[in-house]
Amino acid sequence: MKARIEIRLKPGILDPQGKAIGGALAGLGYSGLGEVRQGKLIEIDLPTATDTESAARDLDAMCKTLLANPVTEDFSVTLSE
Amino acid sequence: MKARIEIRLKPGILDPQGKAIGGALAGLGYSGLGEVRQGKLIEIDLPTATDTESAARDLDAMCKTLLANPVTEDFSVTLSE
Structure with missing residues (x-):
């Protein structure tokens, strides 16, 4: 199984790198x-x-x-075979 | 329009961060x-x-x-409305 994790700054948090x-x-x-x-x-x-569930x-x-830093970042996880 | 760019190290390139x-x-x-x-x-x-094309x-x-650094990295671009 492969996991793909996307981590983004929450909307409204300043993104100096961006x-x-x-x-x-x-x-x-x-x-x-x-x-x-x-x-x-x-x-x-x-x-x-x-x-998959565990x-x-x-x-x-x-x-x-x-x-991720849950205070400033959102994350999403996608699993695939 | 929104663009989403994913940049990954090419397979085989050492990824110390990973x-x-x-x-x-x-x-x-x-x-x-x-x-x-x-x-x-x-x-x-x-x-x-x-x-979209341009x-x-x-x-x-x-x-x-x-x-991206085309020598060591692959990239993919996805456009959405």
């Missing part, structure tokens, strides 16, 4: 860009996992305890 | 984890874009010139 990217793109001549936000994408191989529970706990 | 995450998760007691890879997720608002072309150029 702002820097937007500024650099504008400097390169790309106009018409609105807000730019940068998030994280974490992919985890789960070679021995068979039970894997999803574990991944949720991993996000809450280590991968 | 390795660190895997090690930290193992330290927290999560076993059965295979490879962990970390990538970037960039979301760009394109409030004035109407032509937006995709611009985004491809942005990735190649600024957002």
Whole structure:
């Protein structure tokens, strides 16, 4: 099983990295860009996992305890074969 | 229009950040984890874009010139309304 975790800053939380990217793109001549936000994408191989429900529970706990900061970030987990 | 860009290290390129995450998760007691890879997720608002084809072309150029390192990273762009 493979897990795919997307971690984004919550709406309204200032994203200086996204702002820097937007500024650099504008400097390169790309106009018409609105807000730019940068998030994280974490992919985890789960070679021995068979039970989707317990894997999803574990991944949720991993996000809450280590991968994401629940105060400032939202996360979503997707499992696939 | 909104663009969503996923940037991943190419397969075979060492991912120390992913390795660190895997090690930290193992330290927290999560076993059965295979490879962990970390990538970037960039979301760009394109409030004035109407032509999907030219937006995709611009985004491809942005990735190649600024957002991704084409030597070590793969990227994929998805456009949505």
